[in-house]
Amino acid sequence: MNIFEKILEDPKRFSVVKRIFYISLFIIVLIEVAVVYVFGLGHGHFWFENLPAFGTIYGFISCILIIVVSKFLGNIWLMKKEDYYD
Numbered sequence: 001m002n003i004f005e006k007i008l009e010d011p012k013r014f015s016v017v018k019r020i021f022y023i024s025l026f027i028i029v030l031i032e033v034a035v036v037y038v039f040g041l042g043h044g045h046f047w048f049e050n051l052p053a054f055g056t057i058y059g060f061i062s063c064i065l066i067i068v069v070s071k072f073l074g075n076i077w078l079m080k081k082e083d084y085y086d
Contacts, residue, residue, distance in 0.1 A: 029053050 007013045033052040044050050 029056055032056055 007017055032055065036050075036052055044054075048054060
């Protein structure tokens with residue numbers, strides 16, 4: 001049993017890892033917002049590109065959209081019935 005299995009099986013350790021993960025995500029978003037305001041690096045071509053954490057939100061929504069469309073295409077187009085080859 002490796003260290004990751006031990007962490008994921010113990011509820012106390014798992015809650016600590018989950019809390020650390022969420023805190024690190026929050027810190028990343030704060031850094032992105034701070035970079036825009038402190039260093040003035042938010043020079044986008046369109047008005048919405050200058051919004052704080054636009055890249056993070058856009059990437060998250062794009063990732064979810066890719067997953068949903070892939071599942072839809074997989075269920076409609078790629079999957080065959082169980083008795084397809086019979």
